[in-house]
Amino acid sequence: MDWVQTVVLALIQGLTEFLPVSSSAHLILPSQLLGWEDQGLAFDVGVHMGTLAAVMTYFRQDIANMLVAFFASFKGSKSVDGRIAWFVVFATIPALVFGFMLNDIVDQYGRSILVIAATTLIFGALLWWADISRKEVKPLEEITLRDAITIGLAQAVALIPGTSRSGITITAALMLGFTRQAAARFSFLMSIPVILAAGSYKSLELFQTATATQWEMVIGGVIVSALSALACIHYFLKLLDRTGMLPFVIYRLCLGIFLLGVYFYVPVNA
Template identity: 40%
Template structure:
């Protein structure tokens, strides 16, 4: 029963933080440690992210269907190849390659060394500063229709930095998008779409680890956390897209830096254990 309660809390944390540029993986590492629950494990973290990505699939179902169907048609019908949705399909595929390749090559390092809280706290602060600078200096004059292969690959490379908990998948992708001059809503929307292959792939890849891997929880709590993260995540998507259409990322930057500094203080005083 206690594990189910923990799963609900972790699902709430995942759903609330996955789409905000504040790193859900950092929160799933820091807060369980603060509560005395220990590290839930990389496998648990990856699998419950499927819940939030299911929210993306449903929320953007019309965009995904349009992009996917146009891309498939373009493979056999040349007249579709110049369509933006066909190009977007390629942008998402090619932009996903960096995180997929590095995720496979660095799997052991990610699950062992990158989950150290000193690394996570530092990543929160550094990437928070990067996000703040990128948001401030952005030309802010490109819509998603202005996306090019170069921009898609650069944002994909930035997304790969999220293999380090604390970076934030959306935060890294948005930061690069803002540096390239994209509007906040455009950078955020592409970050959501780009994350789908990587997150779903990582979750499915880690499914086999749930019964016997480095996770703290079994199937029951993992499923509960995944369902909760889906429900909360769906609401978070709608809220964030409305928010960024009129406001800056400054509150998220301040929060990231504050959480990173607080974590460093708690580590220095021995309240938190860096390795769990």
């Protein structure tokens, strides 16, 4: 890797992890379209840890309140923060289970340009439909266990590259009647255990392999992904009610059409 590749890939991870446009798709595309070599496991772990640090920094007060309430619930204390904390746990289980079961299958069959193009278009259209038909009557504090499990099952679908973890979970939450802010907030809170689990799994793989690592590039990737993700979360939530999901839907449709053109007309190994 060189510094240009490091910065570009870290920016892609940081900017797309929390936007409804699929970070996995964007990280696959440079190697498919530009011929870049795989960035390596250590770099992959690093940029994921950078985005994890960003979301935990942004929601640090929410996380602190939820953790206190979560442990207090074992003593019989009931609160909104405690209920949301438990629901984040329950919503994470489907992604962990399906991720463990289907990881190898997705790696083998799901990383082609055609698959990414299809999921980008299909789930982009679904996001648009969910946004324009939303009822927006429920704040996050009114979430139920059924809501959490439904959103969690949607999150498991994001194992397919191009789906977008944040996109599909926000879509599900909007379809369940949550406000845009509530949908985005729960999606971001759900990302914490998922990113932590994925990073831990990849870290275990890293420790089991004896490959040379450009640690200066990894550290640079962590910093760039963390700062870009922090800015992304802040401005996304700030502008969400004003812009809605339409800009991201348009982007996904354009990207999907572009990828179909690449797949059918450009001699790329897809």
